[in-house]
Amino acid sequence: MSDIDRDIMRVLPDAATQGTYLSTPDIYKRLSGTVQNMPSTKTIHRHLVKLEQEGLVEMDQRGTASIWRRKAGASGLAAKAGSMINFDEALALQTLRRFSSRQIPELVAESLTPLFEIAETRLMRTNSETERKYSRWASKVAVESGGFALHYPVIKPDKFAEVSRALFEERKLEIVYRPRHKADNDQAKVVLPFGLVEVGGLVYLVAGTEGKANPTMYRLDRLWDAKAMLESFVYPESFKLETYVRQQRNFDFMVENEVLLKLKFFGGAGDHLLEAPMSKDQKSDRKDDALHVQGTVMLSQRLRWWLRSFGPNVEVLGPASLRAELVAEAAALAKIYSK
Incomplete structure (x- = not known):
């Protein structure tokens, strides 16, 4: 699979979790902000046709226009796992799915939805008492928070995807941030993503700003918009997220001495x-x-x-x-x- 094929697969809605499709111009528009040396719309269409022939993409017609989405399980892992997954692996996946109670694991695990579904199906097909014990295991384990349970704001998956992509690829990130004291802010700013931290149910982006010595924390649920830019940046060798969190105690709220x-x-x-x-x-x-x-x-x-x-x-x-x-x-x- 070529780089452009991977980029196309990344922006397509997944049939396993979404019912929507994208037209070729919509796919081109989504790619144009993050892919360097963008090919033409016709080239994108040719790649989509090839991906459909390979069984990775589904196509439908909207009038005379073709619309597309990623086929359920087309991530590769799920396609290979369907006939090979054993009970130990199925149990591990279902346990992971059930007890990923924090927001970052939940958001990251969305890409594993086809695998989770395969695991669930595998555990339902029991042929012996031993296999039935596997299928009952998940109902015998519970995890409860030690603190008072609060309903934290939900992070939009598409915004998380942009942030995590910019963080992984070390690209600049354009955001519109709406803190509590400025909930109607619509001015965009460019930041340099350094890391993600989850604290007490809230997820923060730790990001630098050109011209400023110290990074800033942004709550992800307050991101009104986020877009990974084409322009990259040099990740600072002097910055260590673990030091920032654990030694400098920057998430202890108003640290004194x-x-x-x-x-x-x-x-x-x-x-x-x-x-x-x-x-x-x-x-x-x-x-x-x-x-x-x-x-x-x-x-x-x-x-x-x-x-x-x-x-x-x-x-x-x-x-x-x-x-x-x-x-x-x-x-x-x-x-x-x-x-």
Whole structure:
């Protein structure tokens, strides 16, 4: 398959997930913004005809015009897997599909829909008790979030596709971003995509801007428009996404500085920290009915949210400034609830 064939297959709607078709001029228009040295519309049409003959594309007529879509399972993987997939592989695929609860895996997994459907069909065709155990396995496993469940904004798959394409191919990305304080913004800007990060159900694009030293975070559900450009950029060797996220703690919301956090837990509230420490230098000690824990952490809004979640079952002993802040909050809460 040639590069232009792959590009055509990429922009075509998939019969497995969509009922729509695209005309040849529509396909040409979608490709023209992302494909260098674009061939003519007639050449695109010839490639579509060839792809149809190979069983990868479906064609229909709309009046005198031909319209096209990608045949279900034409990704190649699904076509080969249909007669070869075994029960172990089918179970693994169905488990992946069921428990991909985060947005990035869900969006990426859309391309695997034909494989998921093949796996589901395979698990339904059981010929022995062992095979029936496979088919019942998915109903015996559950995953539940430890936090309060919120309904997060949905990311548009076509916008995610443009962002991820620009990120993969290291191309500039033109976006129209609508933050909460400017929900009607229609001005486009060009950014340099560095990475994608999912935090607490929300997905962010970390992107640079020419002329600015530090990258900016953009929530993907607030992208009104996104288009991968033809122009490429040099991905900065000095930028490491893992460092940006884990060491610089850029997703901890209003990061301040490192502090030695000293806590006193009651009623077993902090016992989970004995197995999942809050820091690498954590120390703990039981005194009477309380658990004393201390460790070096980054002071941030996320830390405050975590501490508040324990209510009266934790006392902040240090640092003094954080203790004073929470004392003032407790006094304000007492005033509210005493009415």
